[in-house]
Amino acid sequence: MTGQPWRLIPLLDAPGAVQMAIDTWLLDQHQHHGHPPVLRFYTWNPAAISLGVSQRRQIPDHWRNLSWQGQPVDLVQRPTGGRGVLHQGDLTYALVTSAVEGSRSQVYRFLCQFLIEGWAKLGVSLGFGQPDRDYSRSSNCFALATSADLVDSQGHKVIGSAQLRRGTYLLQHGSISLAPDPELWQQVFQTPGPQPNQAQLAMQRGLTLSQVMASLTQAAADCFNAQLMAQPLSDREWIDIYALAQKNGPECQRTGPSAVSSRS
Template identity: 55%
Template structure:
C-alpha cells in the first residue's frame, strides 16, 4: 500500500486528449524517478475525443472523420491498455502512485476503492463488472464491464479504467460517464451500446471531485495538497 504522507492534487483541467495523455505520461515518469509524489487529478477532454488503448489496432475507419457540434472528434492513443472510450460528457480521473504489491487486478481494486467510497458518499453504490465472452472482440470499452470496471446497481457501467505499470510505478486512469450524448454515442458505437445513467439530479462535477478527493485521502491514508502545474512543468510536458 502506498505510504506517502502527502499526495498532490492537480486542479481539474480541460484540454485536448493529446495534452491530457502527455500530462499523465509525464507525471508517471516523474513519480517513477522520484521527482513527484503520488498524484491525483481530474480532467475533461476538449474537443471531445475517442481514446484508443495502447495496443488497440482495430477500430472503424469512419472514427477518423466523426464530428460533434461542428467540431472534429480527436482520435487519441492512451499510454494504458483496454478498448476505445468516447470522452464527451464524462469526467476522467488519474492516479499516479507506487508501492502496491500483488497482481494487476489487486492493484486495480485497491485503487478503485476510493471510487467506490466516494460515489457511495454521493448516494451511488458501485460494484465490479463481469465480462462476457464477447469482450475481446468489442472495440467499445463501455460495451462490456470487466472485473476492473465499476457498474451501478441497475447494470450501468459508470467507470471504465485502464492501467499502465512502469518499474513499480502505476498510472491508473478512467472515464466516469456522467452525461453522454445519445446521438454521438450511437454514431460511434451503435444504438445497442447506449444506456442512460440514473444518477442523482443534484450531482455536479465539483461535488464529485470533492467527494472522490476526500475518499482518496481516506483510502490511501494520506493528506492531499492542491498544487497546479507550474509554468516550468507545462513547458516540460509540452516540449
C-alpha cells in the same frame, strides 16, 4: 495522524493528446525524479475517442472522420490498455502512485476503492464487473464491463479503468460516464446509447461536478492515507508536457497554453 503527501492537480479541460501527455509525464516524474503520488481529474475538449495502447489497428474506419458541434472528434492514443472510450460528457480521473502490492486484480480493487466509497457518499452504489470473453472483440470500452470496471446496482457500467505499470510504479486512469450525448454516441458506435446509469441519473437530479470531485477527493485521502495538497502545473512543467505532447502526432500541433483551462 498526517498521511503521505500527494499532489492534487486542479481540474483541467484540454485536448486529449495534452491530457495523455500530462499523465505520462507525471508517471515519469514519479518514477525517476521523486515526484509525489498524484490524483487529478480532467475533461476533454474537443470531444475525443481514446484508444487502448494495443488498439491501433482495431478501430472502425468511420472514427477517422467524426465531428461534433463543429469540431473534429480527436483520436488519441492512451498509454494504457483497454478499448475505445468516447470522451464527451465524462469526467476522467488519474492516479499516479507506486509500491502497491498484490496481483493486477488486487491492485485494481485497492485503487478503485476510493471511487466506490466516494460515490457511495453521493448515494450511488458501485461494484466490480465480471470478466467477459467478448470484451476484446468490441471496439467500445463501455459496451461491456470487466473485473477492472465499476457498475451500478442495475449492472450498468459507470467507470472504466486502465493501467500502465512500470515495475512498482503505475498510472491508473479511467472515464466516469456522467452526461453522454446520445446522438454522438449513436454516431460513434452506431448503436443506441445505453440506459442511463445511476451516476448519470444523480447528475440529472442536480448533483454537480464539484460535488463529485469533492467526494472522490475526500475518499482518496481516506483510502490511501494521503495528505492531498492542491498544486496546479507550473509554467516549467507545461513546457515539458507540451514537448511530450508534440510527439503524439499532428493532432497535437493545434494545442498550446490557450487550449487548456483550469476549472473549479
